[in-house]
Structures are given as structure tokens and as C-alpha cells.
Amino acid sequence: MVKQPYGGYLNKKQFDVTAIDDGEILNEVENIHASLIGLAVDYLTRFMIGTSVEEAFKISLKGALCLDSFLNNASRKKGLALKNANKLLKGIKGLDDESVSNVCKLVGYDVCFRAGIMGYKPVEEINPDSNTIGNILIMVKRSLAFWKEYGPIIKEGFTFEGGYTDIVSWGDGDYLTKDTLWDFKVSKEEPKSKYTLQLLMYYCMGCHSIHPEFKKIDKLGIFNPRKNKVYVANISSISSEIIEKVSQEVIGYK
Structure with missing residues (x-):
């Protein structure tokens, strides 16, 4: 502004x-929003350098809590976002395809905390394809190499x-x-x-x-x-x- x-x-x-x-070439087409990819690379890098998974994804967890609070206050069905977020959190183990898929879904809750509920898209609809997962893995590995140097x-x-x-x-x-x-x-x-x-x-x-x-x-x-x-x-x-x-x-x- x-x-x-x-x-x-x-x-x-x-x-x-x-x-x-590094000799790696990224796939040209990705199937999830660039902002989600940025968060996924950032948070997964933090986890891989030794930050606890709860700390690395703390904003995502706060976002899920905000969503639950909104659903409860709006007298809608009981919010289960935090429960789902914790389930996704437990599925993040390292640099494998399933972990990256869980990361991409989990960071979908961030917007609820950072910008408000109106920007939320159901995380069940966030399904990164193999090209997108491959790009995220390359970028996280580049980030880890960067930290070894800097x-x-x-x-x-x-x-x-x-x-x-x-x-x-x-x-x-x-x-x-x-x-x-x-x-x-x-x-x-x-x-x-x-x-x-x-x-x-x-x-x-x-x-x-x-x-x-x-x-x-x-x-x-x-x-x-x-x-x-x-x-x-x-x-x-x-x-x-x-x-x-x-x-x-x-x-x-x-």
C-alpha cells in the first residue's frame, strides 16, 4: 500500500x-497456490534443521484454532480443524512425498490466522501433484544447503x-x-x-x-x-x- x-x-x-x-531443474507447472508452496518450503526447512514440528508449524495450528473458534461462534457444526491439523502434523516425518502432501494441506490453515477466515479454502482440496511435490523437495534441499553455507x-x-x-x-x-x-x-x-x-x-x-x-x-x-x-x-x-x-x-x- x-x-x-x-x-x-x-x-x-x-x-x-x-x-x-545444484544441477536441478524445477518443473514448470505446479497445481497449488504459490503462497502455499512458499509456506511449505519455509516450514519444512525449519523442521528439517531441527525445529520441533509443533514450533515449525505453529502458525498453521493457530490458524486451525481460529477456524474452530469461528465455526463454534457461528453456531455451525463443531469445529474439527485443530484435530485434523494435529493429524496432519503427525504425518510429517521428513523429505518424502506423503510428508510434503501433509505439509501443503496443513499450511492451508495459515490464512485463518494471518488474514482471516474469509480467505480460507478447505485443506481437503489441497492436493499437490508429483511435479509440485518434486519442486518443494528440491527447494527444501536447496534451503538446507544454503544454511550449511550461510x-x-x-x-x-x-x-x-x-x-x-x-x-x-x-x-x-x-x-x-x-x-x-x-x-x-x-x-x-x-x-x-x-x-x-x-x-x-x-x-x-x-x-x-x-x-x-x-x-x-x-x-x-x-x-x-x-x-x-x-x-x-x-x-x-x-x-x-x-x-x-x-x-x-x-x-x-x-
Whole structure:
């Protein structure tokens, strides 16, 4: 919704780009929504690096709880979403086709928590085909290889307590390493200005939050496992005027 200057507050030209070649080629056609694929890759990666399955899919579980609450309050049939979500959760074991199918269904509950019930599509209708499952597996493996090179992770799936405002009252970041704030995207395109602004907002909000780890962050990074590219920008390359403008006019700090 924010109107940005030409090229964006954080121009993609400020990022150094590294392309990684793993010899894998993704299938061109997928049969579920790109947003679900992004969540599936993100959460399954978190699970595979050692995060508990309950923690990795906590937003999905919260979404199922929201759906149950809505159904109960609307005097409709008793909500069974959380029960189904936990059943799907138990079916996530690792990098196999059945686990990926369960992941794709489970992340279908996310929208209920993030955006509201109106955006919900019955998870029973989410049935990834073999091409889609294959792509997700390749992207998760790329993400795991990325972390071997750019890790270790010191914080993941974090929120910004102390950094929210009346304008930006919710939001969660992806990953922190010792010196870099990372965001994962599975877009088929190069980073858009709305993505780089989101990353800069996360940094500003992190600096205002209760998390001391942000004091040591000096780089902003994007990893796109679909394109298998790494984008890194030095915070020192961002003018103080831009950071102040985003902090005040976009996020709403006084």
C-alpha cells in the first residue's frame, strides 16, 4: 500500500547477488497456490534443521484454532480443524512425498490466522501433484544447503515485541544469523520493491524490539530457493534519511 520512490526505498541494485548451481531443474507447472508452496518450503526447512514440528508449524495450528473458534461462534457444526491439523502434523516425518502432501494441506490453515477466515479454502482440496511435490523437495534441499553455507541460525520465526505500532501491529520475520537478517522468498521473479521494503521494515522493527540480537545485524539478505539465488545488502549502504523515513512514515515511530 505504501507508495515508494523510484526503485524503492531499498533498491535491489544495492544487493550483491550470488547464483548457486545444484544441477536441478524445477518443473514448470505446479497445481497449488504459490503462497502455499512458499509456506511449505519455509516450514519444512525449519523442521528439517531441527525445529520441533509443533514450533515449525505453529502458525498453521493457530490458524486451525481460529477456524474452530469461528465455526463454534457461528453456531455451525463443531469445529474439527485443530484435530485434523494435529493429524496432519503427525504425518510429517521428513523429505518424502506423503510428508510434503501433509505439509501443503496443513499450511492451508495459515490464512485463518494471518488474514482471516474469509480467505480460507478447505485443506481437503489441497492436493499437490508429483511435479509440485518434486519442486518443494528440491527447494527444501536447496534451503538446507544454503544454511550449511550461510548459517548457523541464531533465531527463526521471530516476532517484534516492543517494535510494533498502530500502523504495523503484527508480523513475523524468518531468520537471523550472527550478522544478517534473512527473508526467504520463492517468487519466480527478482526481488520487488515491496519485498525489499518488508526486509528493511523488519530491520527497523527489530532495532526497536526487545531482541538484543538486532544490535549486531549489519546485513540484510534474501534467499530464493526457487531461483537458487542469494541477495545481500550492507546496511551501511542505506542512508540514515531512508531509514528514518521508513521508520516514521511507513511504520509509524515518533
